[in-house]
Amino acid sequence: MARQARIVALSLWPGLAQIWSGQEILGILLGTFFAASLNVAVMGRWIWPEALPTGSADFLAVLAAVTWVAGMGYTLWWIHYCHPDRHRDEIDRLFREAHVSYLRGEWGESRERIERILAMNESDTDALMHLGMIYIRTQRPSLARRAFRQCLETRQGEKWRWEIRQALARLDADETA
DSSP states (O other): OHHHHHHHHHTTSTTHHHHHTTOHHHHHHHHHHHHHHHHHHHIIIIIOGGGSOTTHHHHHHHHHHHHHHHHHHHHHHHHHHTOGGGGHHHHHHHHHHHHHHHHHTOHHHHHHHHHHHHHHOTTOHHHHHHHHHHHHHTTOHHHHHHHHHHHHHSGGGGGGHHHHHHHHHHHHHHHHO
16 A cells, blocks of 8 residues: 555656556656656746747646646556555465466466466566466477566565576577587
């Protein structure tokens, strides 16, 4: 819940919450659009009023306000419906089921459950690590490499660094043999 509160606090400037939650492109676009419309509105209203046609500064100020409200609304919607913490129980259940399927040698079922987890939380490092191991077991080295590298790029990927290096070394050794 503390993470959700931080995201709401970051919403005070459109785009920051999206960047912090991993939606970098959306955040950069939203923040840039808001900053540009706000800056031109301020410039056209108080600094250099004759630079813009009459009414343009007001239009841009309204546009900046609408962008701010839309950014805040989207952030609140995302927290309420899409935030990974909201799906924590289902993610835990799916991970346990995927692990049981993996131990039974049911690679396809395990992969399907892991992919459902990643649909809810694309930066789940444990799921990415598990997916990489499934791809190794199913003889898909290129997909395993991609899953391992994606795991390393996440914030919590550090905890799997040694295991991923070992797995990648084994994949490289198998490829050269």
